[in-house]
Amino acid sequence: MKKHNYSAGPCILPQEVFEKSAQAILDFNNSGLSILEISHRSKDFVAVMDEARALVLELLNLEGKGYEVLFLGGGASLEFLMVPYNLMKENGKAAYLDTGTWASGAIKEAKHFGETVVVASSKSENYNHIPKGYTIPADADYFHCTSNNTIFGTQMKSFPEVGIPVVCDMSSDIFSRVLDFSKFDIIYAGAQKNMGPAGTTLVVVKTEVLGKTGRTIPSMLDYQQHVAKESMYNTPPVFPVYASLLTLQWLKKLGGIAAIEKINEAKANLLYNEIDRNPLFKGTASKEDRSNMNVTFLLENEAHQEKFDAMWKAAGISGLAGHRSVGGYRASMYNALPIESIQVLVDVMQELEKNI
Numbered sequence: 523m524k525k526h527n528y529s530a531g532p533c534i535l536p537q538e539v540f541e542k543s544a545q546a547i548l549d550f551n552n553s554g555l556s557i558l559e560i561s562h563r564s565k566d567f568v569a570v571m572d573e574a575r576a577l578v579l580e581l582l583n584l585e586g587k588g589y590e591v592l593f594l595g596g597g598a599s600l601e602f603l604m605v606p607y608n609l610m611k612e613n614g615k616a617a618y619l620d621t622g623t624w625a626s627g628a629i630k631e632a633k634h635f636g637e638t639v640v641v642a643s644s645k646s647e648n649y650n651h652i653p654k655g656y657t658i659p660a661d662a663d664y665f666h667c668t669s670n671n672t673i674f675g676t677q678m679k680s681f682p683e684v685g686i687p688v689v690c691d692m693s694s695d696i697f698s699r700v701l702d703f704s705k706f707d708i709i710y711a712g713a714q715k716n717m718g719p720a721g722t723t724l725v726v727v728k729t730e731v732l733g734k735t736g737r738t739i740p741s742m743l744d745y746q747q748h749v750a751k752e753s754m755y756n757t758p759p760v761f762p763v764y765a766s767l768l769t770l771q772w773l774k775k776l777g778g779i780a781a782i783e784k785i786n787e788a789k790a791n792l793l794y795n796e797i798d799r800n801p802l803f804k805g806t807a808s809k810e811d812r813s814n815m816n817v818t819f820l821l822e823n824e825a826h827q828e829k830f831d832a833m834w835k836a837a838g839i840s841g842l843a844g845h846r847s848v849g850g851y852r853a854s855m856y857n858a859l860p861i862e863s864i865q866v867l868v869d870v871m872q873e874l875e876k877n878i
Contacts, residue, residue, distance in 0.1 A: 525838050525839075525840045526838055526839045526840065526859075526863035526866050526867070527841055527859065528839060528840065528841040528852070528853045528854050528855070528859070528863075528867075529840065529841030529854060530672050530673075530694075530715075530816065530841065530852060530854040531672070531712070531856075532720045533715055533841075533854060534856060534859050535718070535769060535858050536768075536769060536772045536858045538768070538772060539768040539769050539772060543764070543768060547761075550566065551566050553566060557764055558760070560760070562754065563754075567760060568754075571593070571752070571753060571754065571758065571763060572752075574591075574763055574767040575590075575591040575592075575593070575752075576591075577770040577771070578591045578724065578726060578770065579591060579726075580774070581697060581770060581773060581774060581778055581779055582697075582703040582779075583703060583704075584703055584726065587704055587728075588728050588730055589726055589728050589729070590726075590727055590749045591725070591726050592724070592725040592726075592748045592749065592753045593722045593723070593753050593759065593762075593763045593766070594723045594725055594748065595721070595758075596723060597712050597720075597723055598624070598691055598710055598711065599627065600723065601628075601710040601725065602628040602631035603631045603634075604725075604743050604745065605632070605664070605689050605708060605710075606631065606634070606635040606636070607635065607735075607737065607739050607740075607744075608732060608739065608744065608745045608746075609663055609687060609731065609732075609734075609735065610632065610663045610664070610735060610737075611663050611735045611736055611737075612736045612737055613636065614636050614637070614663040614735070615636055615637035615638065615639060615661070615662050615663060616635075616636065616637075616638055616639070616664050616665075616666060617639045617658045617662040617664070617665045617666070617686075618639065618640050618641065618665075618666045618667075619640075619641055619642055619643075619665075619666070619667040619668070620640050620642065620643035620644070620645060620653075621643075621649060621653070621667070621668050621671050621676060621678070622668060622673055622676070623649075623671075623673050623674075623847065624668055624693070625667070625671070625691070626645070628666060628668070628691065632666070639659055639662065641656040641657065641658055641659075641665075642654075642655075644676075648674070648848070649671060649673075649674040650806060650807055651807065651808035651810075651811045652677075652678055652811040656682075658682060658684050660685060660686070663686065663687070663735075664686055664687040664688065664707070664731075665682070665684050665686055665687070666690070666691070667681065667688070667690050667691070668690070668693075669690050669691065669694075669695055670692070670693075670694040670695035670815050671816075672693070672694040672815070672816050672845075673845040673848060673852075674807060674818060674847070675806060675807040675813045675816045675818030675848070675852065676808070676813055677695060677811060677812065677813035677814060678811075679811065681701075681706075683705075687708070688705060688706050688708075689706070689707060689708040689710075690706050690710075691710055691711070692709050692711045693710070693711045693712040693715060694711075694716075694815050694816065694854075695715075695716070695813070695814070695815045696709070696715070696717060697716045697717065697773060697779055697782070698779070698782060698783065698786050698814065698815060698857055700779050700780055703726075707727070707728045708725065708726070708728070709724075709725070709727075710724065710726075711723065711724045712724075713762055713766050715854075716769075716856050716857045717766045717769050717770070718762050718765040718766030718768075719761070719765050720762070721759045721761070721762035722758070722759040722762035722763055722766060724766075725748075727745050729746075729749060732745055732746050732749075733746055742755070769858075772858075773857065782857050785861065786814050786815075786855070786857065787814060788861055789814070789859070789861050789864045790812070790814040792864050792865065792868060793817050793855070793864050793867065793868060794817065796868045796871055796872070797817070797819050797871075800872065800875055801822065801875070802823070802826060802871070802874060802878060803820065803822065803871060804819060804820055804822055805818065805819050805820075806819060806820060806850065814855070815855060815856060816853070816854050816855075817852065817853040817854075818844060818848050818850065818851070818852050819850055819851050819853075820849065820850035820851070826874065829874065829877070830871075833870050837866050837867075837870050838866070839863075839866065839867060839870070841854065842867075853867060
């Protein structure tokens with residue numbers, strides 16, 4: 523039976539990416555070598571890295587606007603450290619918006635480098651909404667936000683206009699919706715949601731914001747070092763970069779971010795409409811801040827949990843359990859999840875209603 527993969531990450535990728543990746547593991551580019559064993563300095567892989575970096579800029583509409591693309595290791599969690607190292611001046615300060623677990627993790631790391639101002643937080647209400655109406659200090663070295671909160675199912679629908687560099691962790695909604703990406707000076711994202719397998723992290727950086735901290739930065743944590751070496755300062759994560767390239771090619775062929783945004787909106791509307799209509803369920807996130815990537819919801823009566831769990835598992839649904847911080851259910855609907863899978867879940871929810 524086909525599995526409908528709602529996992530929050532690592533998560534579903536396009537079928538053609540699996541197929542092409544599998545072939546490359548056996549024989550990459552008819553070289554007689556596996557993608558897992560080729561030199562990262564080989565002509566074949568340098569071409570992969572160059573195309574992947576160029577495609578990122580093309581899809582984000584950032585070509586010729588002063589940005590460089592890096593594929594690094596360490597996950598988005600390492601970027602919690604690299605961002606303040608590269609942007610916070612000695613004796614400086616940074617502004618952070620606290621909207622969830624990963625935003626909180628970024629704040630914790632920034633505090634090692636200097637004054638870290640939390641401009642607003644929704645922690646007291648279990649991160650069920652995105653704070654509004656906050657003030658960002660004009661003398662901060664940068665403002666950091668998290669565009670989508672995987673655990674709590676909230677998503678920033680707009681971003682503040684500020685006169686300082688803006689950094690955004692887009693790990694769980696990168697490439698999913700149209701934004702003016704030129705408003706951001708650094709974007710970072712773990713690959714394992716919308717772009718590829720775990721093992722590489724995308725960083726898109728406007729180079730003019732670098733080199734202004736007065737700090738001595740260890741080479742491996744210095745964006746300028748990685749930019750100078752065209753994302754090959756050390757051996758890059760070859761296979762995750764290749765699989766990410768395949769996913770970016772798939773997205774471009776589909777029509778780019780504008781095309782996938784329409785599909786994602788249709789998927790989210792289908793599921794949210796059922797949650798709001800069906801008396802057995804309720805959403806956990808404020809309606810105006812609901813994520814199109816991660817839908818969090820609960821049963822009104824937990825006595826129905828055993829029956830519902832058995833039904834969705836029998837329907838071939840995988841990865842629907844909610845994070846322990848919220849409980850209930852979390853339907854992660856990344857780019858590659860087809861709308862047919864959402865319909866399967868909706869059908870199960872309606873069947874439960876009939877049987878209660």
